[in-house]
Structures are given as structure tokens and as C-alpha cells.
Amino acid sequence: xxxxxxxxxxxxxxxxxxxxxxxxxxxxxxxxxxxxxxxxxxxxxxxxxxxxxxxxxxxxxxxxxxxxxxxxxxxxxxxxxxxxxxxxxxxxxxxxxxxxxxxxxxxxxxxxxxxxxxxxxxxxxxxxxxxxxxxxxxxxxxxxxxxxxxxxxxxxxxxxxxxxxxxxxxxxxxxxxxxxxxxxxxxxxxxxxxxxxxxxxxxxxxxxxxxxxxxxxxxxxxxxxxxxxxxxxxxxxxxxxxxxxxxxxxxxxxxxxxxxxxxxxxxxxxxxxxxxxxxxxxxxxxxxxxxxxxxxxxxxxxxxxxxxxxxxxxxxxxxxxxxxxxxxxxxxxxxxxxxxxxxxxxxxxxxxxxxxxxxxxxxxxxxxxxxxxxxxxxxxxxxxxxxxxxxxxxxxxxxxxxxxxxxxxxxxx
Numbered sequence: 001x002x003x004x005x006x007x008x009x010x011x012x013x014x015x016x017x018x019x020x021x022x023x024x025x026x027x028x029x030x031x032x033x034x035x036x037x038x039x040x041x042x043x044x045x046x047x048x049x050x051x052x053x054x055x056x057x058x059x060x061x062x063x064x065x066x067x068x069x070x071x072x073x074x075x076x077x078x079x080x081x082x083x084x085x086x087x088x089x090x091x092x093x094x095x096x097x098x099x100x101x102x103x104x105x106x107x108x109x110x111x112x113x114x115x116x117x118x119x120x121x122x123x124x125x126x127x128x129x130x131x132x133x134x135x136x137x138x139x140x141x142x143x144x145x146x147x148x149x150x151x152x153x154x155x156x157x158x159x160x161x162x163x164x165x166x167x168x169x170x171x172x173x174x175x176x177x178x179x180x181x182x183x184x185x186x187x188x189x190x191x192x193x194x195x196x197x198x199x200x201x202x203x204x205x206x207x208x209x210x211x212x213x214x215x216x217x218x219x220x221x222x223x224x225x226x227x228x229x230x231x232x233x234x235x236x237x238x239x240x241x242x243x244x245x246x247x248x249x250x251x252x253x254x255x256x257x258x259x260x261x262x263x264x265x266x267x268x269x270x271x272x273x274x275x276x277x278x279x280x281x282x283x284x285x286x287x288x289x290x291x292x293x294x295x296x297x298x299x300x301x302x303x304x305x306x307x308x309x310x311x312x313x314x315x316x317x318x319x320x321x322x323x324x325x326x327x328x329x330x331x332x333x334x335x336x337x338x339x340x341x342x343x344x345x346x347x348x349x350x351x352x353x354x355x356x357x358x359x360x361x362x363x364x365x366x367x368x369x370x371x372x373x374x375x376x377x378x379x380x381x382x383x384x385x386x387x388x389x390x391x392x393x394x395x396x397x398x399x400x401x402x403x404x405x406x407x408x409x410x411x412x413x
Contacts, residue, residue, distance in 0.1 A: 004087060006093060008087070009087040009089055012085055012086075013063045013064045013065075013088075016084075017111070018062075019077065019261075020111075020170070059106065059108050060108065060145070061101050061107045061109070061110050063089070063094070063110075063111070063112060064114050065088070065094065065112060065113070065123075065126055065130070066115050066117055067084065067087060067088075068117050069115030069117070070117065071115075071116055071186070072185065073172075073183035073185070074182040074266070075182055075270060077264075078115050091130050092133075095134055098130075098140070098142075099134075102140075108142055109142040109144060110130075110143070112130060112131075112146055113127075113147035114127060116149060116151075120150070120152040121156065123152070124149045124152035124153070124156040128146070128156055131144050131146060131160065131164055134163075143166075144164045144166075145165060145167075145168065146160045146166075147167075147169075148168065150190045150193070150194040151190060152194075154197055157197055158218075161218040165219065165220055166219055166221035166253070167222075167223045168226070169191050169225060170225055170226040171192070171225045171227060171242075172186070172228055173227065173232045173234070174232065174234035174238050174239045174242045175232050175238070178231070178234070179232075181269065192249075192250075195223065195252075196249075198223045199223070199250045201218045202218055202219060203251075205219075224252055224253050224254040224256060225246060225256070226255070227239060227256070227258070228260050229258065229259050229275055230259055230260040230271065230274065230275030230279065231260040231271070235304070235306060236283060236286070236307060237304055237307040237308075238307065240287075240297040240301055244290060244297040257284060259274060259275050259276075259277055259280040276311060279309070279311065282310070282314070282315060285314050286309060293340045293347070295316075295341075302319075313398065313402045316341070316343050317376075317401060319341070320342070324392055324393055326341070327342075327379070327381075328381050329342060330383075331353055331383050332357050332383065343377065343380055343401070345370075345371065349370040353367070362384060363383050363386070364383045378391065379392050
């Protein structure tokens with residue numbers, strides 16, 4: 001293979017990493033170098049790349065160690081049979097790039113994944129060595145996210161967790177059968193076994209109150225995974241059920257959803273077109289409802305046409321329209337878990353309502369100050385000076401509340 005310079009390597013391997021969505025940098029422990037020791041910080045501001053739950057923009061150097069891969073996953077642009085330009089960093093090149101970008105205030109951390117070269121153990125050793133050099137030789141205190149190679153030895157997974165803030169092993173597809181068909185070298189059981197190992201290590205790293213000695217930190221930002229949407233025919237209800245089982249079984253911080261994108265010279269086993277991006281967006285909204293609003297996957301998916309979420313209205317509004325008998329709710333009396341189900345009310349707004357109503361009775365204008373659109377909330381609540389009357393059961397309520405979809409630009413060719 002002809003040698004290519006570092007700049008070209010960066011262009012190739014940064015572009016190859018864009019298909020992995022699971023790169024948020026939230027949830028880690030606070031570290032900095034204000035005392036004059038070390039390099040980097042897990043906090044601060046930089047070039048926007050990912051967003052934390054509290055709204056901060058953070059920047060990550062998101063690259064692959066290499067896009068060479070011995071696997072032939074049909075949905076992956078970097079599969080062994082793919083005719084793409086290949087490149088490979090050395091361990092030291094990744095270390096040097098990370099430090100150079102950080103010192104120029106371009107990034108706050110590193111997201112590092114890789115194609116599988118030689119075997120899982122060799123690849124994982126390379127990824128761990130990058131993190132080890134950054135932490136031990138350069139005292140780097142910024143954020144590090146390492147992608148796990150599930151086939152690697154358990155000891156390498158453990159080492160990865162000692163150096164990285166977050167780990168992720170991608171489950172890839174909602175259906176195990178589809179993974180075996182589209183990615184013959186991968187085994188869903190092996191992936192889940194690795195995720196289970198990470199969960200056990202995370203739990204072991206939590207000190208008991210009676211413990212005097214704190215156990216070594218292990219991946220303080222937890223673990224995440226990614227599901228490809230639209231590659232295997234799984235409907236949204238099945239995807240949500242898989243996500244719910246992953247959250248419950250492995251204590252994941254996040255499940256990320258990535259809409260399938262057709263690739264050059266793609267397999268006939270894959271669909272010829274990509275799913276609408278709105279489908280990915282609806283799944284993220286449904287995921288948020290399961291994680292923060294007390295909804296279950298079956299509740300969100302009830303009444304779904306063919307198992308697919310409604311693309312015209314968000315899942316919370318779709319549920320409320322189906323369950324109008326549960327409304328309206330009195331904002332001055334309803335429990336928190338009930339208010340969280342009101343379309344237009346977020347977690348912060350509900351908590352603020354609970355706080356304010358201890359001191360005075362809320363009016364509709366008070367609710368309006370806490371929401372982006374009081375029109376979205378009015379049909380579902382009562383307040384001191386407001387009752388929706390027949391609005392909650394109005395036949396055209398869906399049409400009133402559904403956002404107007406923008407006309408799609410037609411192609412000239």
C-alpha cells in the first residue's frame with residue numbers, strides 16, 4: 001500500500017468514523033489541570049461536536065485507528081470487501097494528534113474506534129495502548145471514549161475501562177437473526193457478554209458506605225451502544241423493546257439510533273433506500289420518554305400502525321391523543337408522574353410546577369411562562385382560571401397540534 005501523509009490519514013479516518021453515533025461526552029467525573037498538573041479537562045467549552053444533557057457543547061476528536069477490517073458486515077462501508085481508500089494510524093500518531101488538537105483548543109476529548117485488524121485482541125490492545133499513553137505518559141485528563149471489540153479478551157476490556165471515561169460495544173441490529181445474516185463474523189451473544197462484563201465492573205467500582213478504601217474508577221461515564229435503524233426490517237416497536245431490555249439488563253447510559261444509509265456496492269440483503277430521518281428522530285423521542293418520563297415501550301408503541309411510530313406527531317402527543325380519557329389534569333393537584341405525560345410539559349417544567357404550587361395556586365399564564373408553547377398544553381390541563389371544555393375531545397385536535405410539515409424540495413434530475 002502506498003504511504004499517505006498524516007493529514008490524509010486524518011481525513012480518511014475521521015470521515016470513516018462518522019457512522020458511529022454514540023459519541024456524547026456526558027456523565028464523566030470532573031477532572032482538570034488547574035493545579036498545574038496534567039493536560040486537559042472533562043469540562044469547558046470548545047468547537048461544537050456533541051451536546052451534554054445540561055446543554056454544553058463539547059468537541060471530540062472522533063476517528064478510527066484504522067478502516068482496514070477483516071470482517072465483512074454488509075451494512076458497513078469499511079467491510080473487507082468494500083472498495084474504499086484505506087488508512088491506518090500508529091498508536092503514537094493518535095496520541096500526538098489528540099494532544100496537539102487539545103493544546104490548540106480544538107477538542108476536549110477523544111472518541112476512538114477501529115476496524116478489526118488481525119483479530120479482536122490485537123485491535124483492542126492498540127486502542128487500550130492509546131488511552132494508556134495519554135493517561136500515564138502525558139497525564140491527559142480530558143474525556144476518552146473507547147469502542148470495545150467484543151471478541152477481545154476480558155482482561156483488555158477491563159484495562160479499557162480503567163483508562164476510558166466511557167465504553168461502548170455496538171449491538172448493531174435489533175434482531176439477532178439479522179446480525180448473523182448481515183454480519184457473519186459477529187455474534188450477538190458475545191456482544192451482550194461483553195456488555196454484561198462492563199456492567200459488573202461498573203457495579204464493582206461503586207464503593208459501599210462502609211468501605212474505607214475506594215475501588216479503582218472504571219468507565220465513570222458508563223457504557224452505551226448503537227442500533228442501526230432500517231437495515232433489517234425491524235419495526236419501531238421491536239427496536240424500542242430491544243432498547244428497553246438493554247437499559248434494564250446492562251445499565252446503559254444511552255442507546256443511540258443511526259438511520260441506515262445505503263453504501264456503494266451494497267449487498268442485495270439490504271434495503272435499496274434509507275429510512276426517513278424523522279423515524280430516527282421519533283425513536284430518540286421515544287427513548288427519552290422511557291428514560292425520563294416513566295413510559296414503557298409497550299405504552300409508546302400501542303396503536304402503532306404496523307409497529308411504526310407516527311412520523312407526523314411526537315410519541316408523547318400520539319399517546320395522549322389515544323388516551324384522552326386520562327385528561328385533563330389539574331396542574332395544582334396532579335402527581336408528578338401524571339404531569340410528565342402532558343404533551344408540552346418537560347421534566348424541568350413539571351418540577352417547577354410542583355415547586356411553585358406549594359406556595360400558590362397556578363393560573364394558565366403561570367404555566368405559559370414554563371413552556372415553549374402554551375397552545376400545546378392547553379387541551380390537556382386545568383388551572384385556577386382555565387378548563388379546556390370540549391377541546392380535549394375535539395375531533396380536529398390532532399390537526400390543530402400536529403406541526404405543519406415543510407414541503408420537500410424536488411430533485412431537478
